[in-house]
Amino acid sequence: MFSCPHQVTNPLVDKYTSYQGANSSTIDEMMYKLPTYQVMALPNFTWGSIDGGHFLALIDQAYQEVVHWRKNMFQVPWGTSGKQFMSELARLFQAHAEATALESVAITAAMVMPHLLLQRPNMKSKPRDHASCPTRRMPSWLEGDIQGLLREARTIQLHLGNRAQSCRSNMKTDSSRKFANYMKKGDDRAAGRFLSDEADCGVLSLDECIDDGLHQLVREILKKKHPDPAPLVPDAVLDPGL
Structure with missing residues (x-):
């Protein structure tokens, strides 16, 4: 042994x-025995004229939709509208950090708000056209009119989808010709890279x-x-x- x-x-x-x-x-x-943890606060709050439970359901439903949208947000503008947007965003993050009654909805609302308030009106809009958008949409956000903001953003996304589909159909022939030219030259690496760049991405x-x-x-x-x-x-x- x-x-x-x-x-x-x-x-x-x-x-x-x-x-x-x-x-x-x-x-x-x-x-x-698992370590103790602090239970999340119940949605005992009122957002505008909407009770917390109803607003939480609206935000969750909006989040499930906006994550699949095409990228169409402009940068936060300078001036009063930009300061108001950033103040509202800071309020939500502070509510989560301090575990207030808004804790259960704060992070999700912070993720949804840019999609609803910073949607470009159209693909050709200029930065000077964007300054008024957050100012016009912020009262609806503070009142809890998530459905109204969603309807406006859906309309914009619908136009983006139609335009993108039209552009893809027009570019299909050019893409095929470019790929064929790469293959004729024997440049397989460039042809593969071209296909990767042309592929549609998203969630x-x-x-x-x-x-x-x-x-x-x-x-x-x-x-x-x-x-x-x-x-x-x-x-x-x-x-x-x-």
Whole structure:
């Protein structure tokens, strides 16, 4: 029988081994105790004339939509309108940091607000045309008229989609000709880089069907890629005794 004089022990493993004879309640109490955390404040607030719960639902619904929009926001303008926009954004971040009644909606509202207040009126609009947009839209935001702001932004996004589709159809022939010229020259690297630059990018909807022969939804494809859940490892749980 041999013994190792330099045997290294793990205190967590030793403690877990000593728990093998204990009942499940003892193990749950001593090994699997998670650190305490502060519960998020309930939406007990009023936004304009809308109660907190209703406004929270409106913001969540708006967020699920605006993340799929085409990029069409202008920079925060100088002057009074820009200061008012930044003050409202700072108010939301401060509400989350201080765990006020707005905590449950603050971060989501801060992500949605630029999409609704900083939408360019059209693709040819100039910076001088943008200064009045936040000033005109801010009262609707403070009143909680999220649906009204969404309707305006949807109309703008619809025009962007139609214009982009028209531009792509006009450029399709030119793109094919450029790719063919690269291949005729034997410049495969430039041809591949050109295809990568021309490819459309963006966030796919979970309910969008992918035309890969199997006609699967994005949600189904992601579920197949997600690994199976693994059992709990005691070493990964915080031990209050250490």
